[in-house]
Structure formats: structure tokens, C-alpha cells
Amino acid sequence: MTDALRPMSKQRLYEQVLDRLRQYVAEGDLKAGDRLPPERDLAQRLGVSRASVKQAIVVLEVQGLVEARHGGGTYLVRDSLDVEPVEKLVERRRRLPDVLDAREALETKLAELAAERRTEDDLTAMRRALAYMAEEIEHGRPGVDGDRLFHAAVTAAAHSSILAEFMRSISDQIAESRTESLRQPGRPTRSYAQHEAILDAITDRRPAAAAAAMRRHVRTVAKVRLLDWDPGEGE
Structure with a gap:
């Protein structure tokens, strides 16, 4: 069986707005920190409803491409609007809750075991990962690599081959959840502080404190704009 002849999806109106905004930013040579026109002006100029414009802005927020400041307009976070296809966002939104549930169950136990079984080499690996994450954040990056290294070090410190295998089996999905979380405004520094609390325990x-600190951290990871987004709005 082939999936090639599945029904074609109709492009939503807000997706057309996204295409126009991407073109506007490119042709206007806008950069990070520049402000987009107000939603009302965009709706008038594009000949669409404000709801469609608002949904397009939400999609850009979800992807960490713009920052909508309350009462202060919408500003570019990057120098371009390289928007991920909406269908990919919809698919990730569908599977993300299950991934986060798995992370909480597995990583809470891993932190508990790490507190019982860690060696000095394990602690050194965790500290190096945090130092790298701090360097990433200092240079304006979200800290994705340092975050990955820290959680890998905690997993290794648990010295459980079965749990480590479970983590490897969902590594791609975990990477998605990591990226989704760390592109939330202010999240990298908060994540770093939570990692420090886990490391201290x-x-x-x-063990109980380490498990509690990891649980708090993963529940913070779960608070992402993507899960609040309704892809059906602003048709």
C-alpha cells in the first residue's frame, strides 16, 4: 500500500499569512529585534481576518521565531522566519504529551538511582555538562547540547542498563521535547537552575530530593506553547 494518494489537505488561511510574513521579512531585510506591523494593520493589508493573523503569530511564537510582548507588539527573535510546516507541528503536538509522560516516569527514577549509585566520575560529567550549558546560554544559544549532555550524564550515573536502553529508544522524541522547551522565552536559564538543584541532590x-527535583524539571519542560495551540483556529 502506498500513502502517496492520500487526500490532499487544504492550506489553511493562516498558513497563507505565514507565507506572506516570511516573504515580508525577507524582502524588508528585517533582523532579530525588529517589530512586525500590528495585527490590525496586517489584517487590513492582507485582506484577512484578525483571527487568521493572530493564529499565524501564535504559530511563529510556538516555533520561537517571534516574541509577542503584552501591549508592546510582536518582535522577531531571529533574522528570518524559517517556519516549520504546520503539519509537522500538528504531529509533534499529538505525540508530545506521551513523550513527556515517559520522560517523567523514566527520568525521575534515573535521578533517584543516580543519587544512590553515582561515582565521582559521574559527578564530573554532570558538572562539565552544566558548564557547557552555561557557556551556550552566555553566548545567546538555548543550551540544547548542554541539556542533552546533562541528562545523559544522569542516566549514566544511575548505572541501569535497562533504563538506559529505554531512554535510547525514545531519544529522538526526547530531543524534540528538549528543543520545544528550550525555545520558550526565559526557559534556558530556568532549566539550568533546575539542573543545578538535581545535581546538588x-x-x-x-534520592528522594533528586527524584523530586527531576520531576519538577520535567513538568516545567511540559509547559510549552505548542500544547496550548489549537491548529484549527483562524481557518
Whole structure:
């Protein structure tokens, strides 16, 4: 069976707005920090409803491409609007809750075991990962690599081959959830602080505290704009 002849999806109106906004930013040579026209003006100039414009802005927010400041307009976060296809966003939104549930179950237990079983080498790996994440954030990056290294170090410190295998089996989905979380405004520094709390509990061999700190962290990861987005709005 082939999927090639599945029914074609009709492009939503807000997707057309996204295409126009991407073109507007490119042709106007707009850069990070520049402000987009107000939603009312965009709706009038494009001949669409404000609802369609608002939904397009939400999609850009979800992808971390713009920042909508309350009462202060919408500003570019990057130098271009390289928008991910909406269908990919919809698919990721569908599977993200299950991934986050799995992360909470697995990583909470991993942190608990790490506090019981960690070696000095394990602690060194965690500290190096945090140092790298701090360097990333200092240079304006979201800290994705440092985050990945830290969680990998916690997994290794648990010294559980079965749990480590479970983590490897969903590594691609975990990477998606990591990127989704760290592109939320202010999230990298908050994530770094939560990692420090996890490391402190593991260092002090406090399993219950390590598990609680990891649970708080993963629940913060779960608070992403994507899950609040309704792809059917603004048709």
C-alpha cells in the first residue's frame, strides 16, 4: 500500500499569512529585534481576518521565531522566519504529551538511582555538562547540547542498563521535547537552575530530593506553547 494518494489537505488561511510574513521579512531585510506591523494593520493589508493573523503569530511564537510582548507588539527573535510546516507541528503536538509522560516516569527514577549509585566520575560529567550549558546560554544559544549532555550524564550515573536502553529508544522524541522547551522565552536559564538543584541532590546522595527535583524539571519542560495551540483556529 502506498500513502502517496492520500487526500490532499487544504492550506489553511493562516498558513497563507505565514507565507506572506516570511516573504515580508525577507524582502524588508528585517533582523532579530525588529517589530512586525500590528495585527490590525496586517489584517487590513492582507485582506484577512484578525483571527487568521493572530493564529499565524501564535504559530511563529510556538516555533520561537517571534516574541509577542503584552501591549508592546510582536518582535522577531531571529533574522528570518524559517517556519516549520504546520503539519509537522500538528504531529509533534499529538505525540508530545506521551513523550513527556515517559520522560517523567523514566527520568525521575534515573535521578533517584543516580543519587544512590553515582561515582565521582559521574559527578564530573554532570558538572562539565552544566558548564557547557552555561557557556551556550552566555553566548545567546538555548543550551540544547548542554541539556542533552546533562541528562545523559544522569542516566549514566544511575548505572541501569535497562533504563538506559529505554531512554535510547525514545531519544529522538526526547530531543524534540528538549528543543520545544528550550525555545520558550526565559526557559534556558530556568532549566539550568533546575539542573543545578538535581545535581546538588545527587551529589549529596539524597534520592528522594533528586527524584523530586527531576520531576519538577520535567513538568516545567511540559509547559510549552505548542500544547496550548489549537491548529484549527483562524481557518
